[in-house]
Amino acid sequence: MTATENGSPKQPSTDRSLPVIENFTRRAAVKGAFATLGAGAFVAAISPLRQAAENSSAAEFMQTHYTELSPDQKGDVIARLEAETKEKYGADVTIADDRPIPGTKFVYAINLSVCNGNGKCVEACHKENNHDRDTNQSYIRVLEMPKGTMDMEKGSTTYSGTVPKDDKFYLPVQCQQCDEPPCVDVCPVKATWKEEDGIVVVDYNWCIGCRYCEAACPYHARRFNWKKPEVPAKEINPDQSYLSNRVRPVGVVEKCTYCLHRTRRGKLPACLEACPTGARVFGNILDPESNIRWILENKRVYILKEELGTKPAFFYYFD
Amino acid sequence: MSSIPAKESHTTSYPKFIGRSLWLATEGSFAFYAWMTMLTALFLVGANAWANQVAGGMIGTNMTDQVSWGLYIANFTFMVGLAAGGVMMVIPAYLYHDRKMHDVVIIGELLAIAAIVMCLMFVVADLGRPDRFWHMIPVIGKFNFPISMLTWDVIVLNVYLLLNLHVCGYLLYMRYLGRKPNPTWYIPVVMLSIVWAISIHTVTAFLYCGLGGRPFWNTALLAPRFLASAFVSGPAFIIVSLILIKKLTGIGGLDGPIATLTKIIRVTILINLLMVASELFTEFYTGGSHVSAAKYLFFGLHGKTALVPWTWTAIGLNVTAALLFLWPGTLRFRWRPLLVAACCMAFVGAWIEKGMGLIIPGFVPSTLHEIVEYVPSQLEWKVTVGIWAFGLMVFTIAIKTALPTLKHPAEH
Ligand code: SF4
Ligand code: SF4
Numbered sequence: 001m002t003a004t005e006n007g008s009p010k011q012p013s014t015d016r017s018l019p020v021i022e023n024f025t026r027r028a029a030v031k032g033a034f035a036t037l038g039a040g041a042f043v044a045a046i047s048p049l050r051q052a053a054e055n056s057s058a059a060e061f062m063q064t065h066y067t068e069l070s071p072d073q074k075g076d077v078i079a080r081l082e083a084e085t086k087e088k089y090g091a092d093v094t095i096a097d098d099r100p101i102p103g104t105k106f107v108y109a110i111n112l113s114v115c116n117g118n119g120k121c122v123e124a125c126h127k128e129n130n131h132d133r134d135t136n137q138s139y140i141r142v143l144e145m146p147k148g149t150m151d152m153e154k155g156s157t158t159y160s161g162t163v164p165k166d167d168k169f170y171l172p173v174q175c176q177q178c179d180e181p182p183c184v185d186v187c188p189v190k191a192t193w194k195e196e197d198g199i200v201v202v203d204y205n206w207c208i209g210c211r212y213c214e215a216a217c218p219y220h221a222r223r224f225n226w227k228k229p230e231v232p233a234k235e236i237n238p239d240q241s242y243l244s245n246r247v248r249p250v251g252v253v254e255k256c257t258y259c260l261h262r263t264r265r266g267k268l269p270a271c272l273e274a275c276p277t278g279a280r281v282f283g284n285i286l287d288p289e290s291n292i293r294w295i296l297e298n299k300r301v302y303i304l305k306e307e308l309g310t311k312p313a314f315f316y317y318f319d
Numbered sequence: 320m321s322s323i324p325a326k327e328s329h330t331t332s333y334p335k336f337i338g339r340s341l342w343l344a345t346e347g348s349f350a351f352y353a354w355m356t357m358l359t360a361l362f363l364v365g366a367n368a369w370a371n372q373v374a375g376g377m378i379g380t381n382m383t384d385q386v387s388w389g390l391y392i393a394n395f396t397f398m399v400g401l402a403a404g405g406v407m408m409v410i411p412a413y414l415y416h417d418r419k420m421h422d423v424v425i426i427g428e429l430l431a432i433a434a435i436v437m438c439l440m441f442v443v444a445d446l447g448r449p450d451r452f453w454h455m456i457p458v459i460g461k462f463n464f465p466i467s468m469l470t471w472d473v474i475v476l477n478v479y480l481l482l483n484l485h486v487c488g489y490l491l492y493m494r495y496l497g498r499k500p501n502p503t504w505y506i507p508v509v510m511l512s513i514v515w516a517i518s519i520h521t522v523t524a525f526l527y528c529g530l531g532g533r534p535f536w537n538t539a540l541l542a543p544r545f546l547a548s549a550f551v552s553g554p555a556f557i558i559v560s561l562i563l564i565k566k567l568t569g570i571g572g573l574d575g576p577i578a579t580l581t582k583i584i585r586v587t588i589l590i591n592l593l594m595v596a597s598e599l600f601t602e603f604y605t606g607g608s609h610v611s612a613a614k615y616l617f618f619g620l621h622g623k624t625a626l627v628p629w630t631w632t633a634i635g636l637n638v639t640a641a642l643l644f645l646w647p648g649t650l651r652f653r654w655r656p657l658l659v660a661a662c663c664m665a666f667v668g669a670w671i672e673k674g675m676g677l678i679i680p681g682f683v684p685s686t687l688h689e690i691v692e693y694v695p696s697q698l699e700w701k702v703t704v705g706i707w708a709f710g711l712m713v714f715t716i717a718i719k720t721a722l723p724t725l726k727h728p729a730e731h
Contacts, residue, residue, distance in 0.1 A: 041363050045367035045370065046369075048367070048370040051374045052373045056450065152687055153688045155688060173687060182532065186529075187467060188462070188463050188473070207447075207448065208448050209448040210445065211388065211447070215387055215530060215681070218532025218686050219532075220384070220686045224377070226376055227377075227378035251376060251377065252447055308531040
């Protein structure tokens with residue numbers, strides 16, 4: 001900017017008609033050319049978006065929230081998702097819409113005297129839930145902790161060598177399916193919520209990927225799909241559910257669902273079945289006859305980060 | 320000057336006003352075109368980087384599940400402050416009837432507009448699924464109001480944008496029509512925008528301090544600290560803009576406002592430093608779970624020190640700037656370059672403190688006490704520079720639109 005522009009005598013700035021200058025049309029032409037050039041350059045710059053657009057259909061763009069889908073729409077969506085898995089991953093899968101069983105509230109407990117940190121649960125979760133193979137993702141993280149403390153600051157998630165070590169104990173952490181879940185409160189679009197059986201779920205087709213829930217969760221239980229998950233066709237677990245282990249889209253958040261595609265069908269979570277030490281116990285706390293109920297009533301039970309008021313549905317105990 | 324002809328209504332003359340303003344704002348010297356071309360080029364680089372990010376997934380950023388927010392949210396937080404700080408001109412102008420401030424108050428509001436536009440762009444850049452942006456729009460999407468603080472933020476930011484657009488649009492339009500602005504049409508809005516400026520920054524602070532699992536953010540001092548630093552960075556930016564405007568256009572009458580703003584910074588910069596000090600005292604003297612993030616920020620933790628250089632740079636800049644502002648000589652005309660330097664230091668200092676120095680240590684160590692470090696990737700820098708360039712373009716055009724008003728202050 002210089003002192004002449006706008007303020008030049010030829011073009012009084014307070015004149016409200018368009019500035020009449022001799023080369024007005026030439027100027028307009030030059031400006032027009034620059035604007036066209038700029039617009040063209042902009043379109044070229046954002047052309048990679050076209051590739052992204054090819055990966056998602058108009059139907060997926062328009063899809064409403066899971067809780068607002070009519071049974072018919074749900075059927076269409078599921079058929080589309082199955083077809084997409086076939087097309088993109090080459091795998092035949094069935095996606096069910098497993099709903100909570102009335103009168104059920106699922107809780108989990110781990111016997112820390114027995115857990116030996118072998119990590120079989122971590123592996124089983126990875127396979128069961130169709131996690132990206134490259135990043136070796138899992139919903140479970142096991143901390144190796146020095147005996148005599150519950151302070152996570154002293155723990156390590158990257159331990160190696162033979163387990164168990166004499167002076168250590170092992171603390172597996174996954175989603176605690178909190179009764180007061182901060183992750184649900186913060187979500188700006190209600191893409192995540194708590195179901196009647198206590199399981200906190202995510203609608204992967206509604207999440208906008210802001211990762212606010214990831215920041216809010218005190219247990220590092222949420223994972224973001226930084227890239228498109230890659231799973232070889234023959235390794236894909238075909239037994240899937242809309243709200244759980246179907247192959248996730250890129251750019252959304254996911255989390256442990258207590259394997260609702262199994263547990264709502266009367267099976268046990270994959271991590272429990274894989275545990276060789278029997279440290280894991282799962283069940284319906286509303287059932288007075290259940291094993292889990294007996295443990296919660298008769299053992300010394302702990303929850304993690306009690307002071308935060310998240311009220312976990314995940315318990316730890318010692319013999 | 321003519322007024323709006325009888326048969327012309329506002330619906331036709333307002334678009335005309337916009338068109339004419341844009342025409343005039345794109346007139347300029349060679350230097351102006353060079354500046355705009357440079358900004359356009361930078362913006363295009365950013366747009367391209369962002370398009371690649373959307374196409375390839377956010378794996379192109381260096382964020383992780385542990386550090387799930389990075390440079391984008393850091394800039395967003397700072398920008399909210401800049402937007403709020405912009406109205407620091409309004410307070411002396413309208414609350415204390417500072418006549419000289421009246422003429423330039425519009426600059427603060429234009430800055431607020433540009434800053435909010437950048438805020439919104441940073442949020443969009445941070446979304447994993449920008450194509451689902453509409454889920455956030457009330458009524459057609461599914462708005463988690465009033466529980467999610469993010470929805471509050473969306474509302475207050477957009478309303479703030481509208482308030483400032485109204486005031487600037489109205490004042491400039493009246494000028495264009497050659498009419499005297501009617502105070503009932505904008506003074507109440509101006510007053511509201513002061514309250515609103517505080518609300519945008521408070522709500523943004525609540526985004527972070529409402530998270531119980533993140534001890535570093537979980538402090539009641541966060542919102543006041545945000546405001547104090549906003550009232551440093553906003554006026555600092557405006558002082559530099561005023562000095563530039565004066566140099567480039569020869570517009571007079573800007574020295575008074577510059578002096579007022581300098582005096583404002585003198586106070587706010589000290590308040591800011593005081594709050595930082597009391598926060599540090601609580602952190603380090605008490606110890607406990609709170610201290611590990613602060614330790615990481617200032618000294619590094621378990622040999623991981625990525626943030627330490629940032630932190631000490633910010634402290635150095637902030638303290639030096641504070642000393643310069645406190646020295647009475649900064650107000651003297653021949654020390655202008657020093658004032659500019661002090662403003663730049665305060666600005667960059669606040670950017671680090673409210674950005675990298677606030678967002679990243681909230682995530683390190685993680686909630687399971689893993690120490691995963693974060694250094695922004697090249698892609699993130701490109702997108703960030705692109706958004707800044709766009710914001711500066713908006714600001715430049717806006718200022719140019721307002722120049723005639725600044726040159727011949729109306730009698731409002
Ligand atoms: S553990 Fe985390 S993700 Fe799971 S319900 Fe609690 S806050 Fe949400
Ligand atoms: S990342 Fe998804 S689920 Fe999490 S808060 Fe954002 S929109 Fe909600």
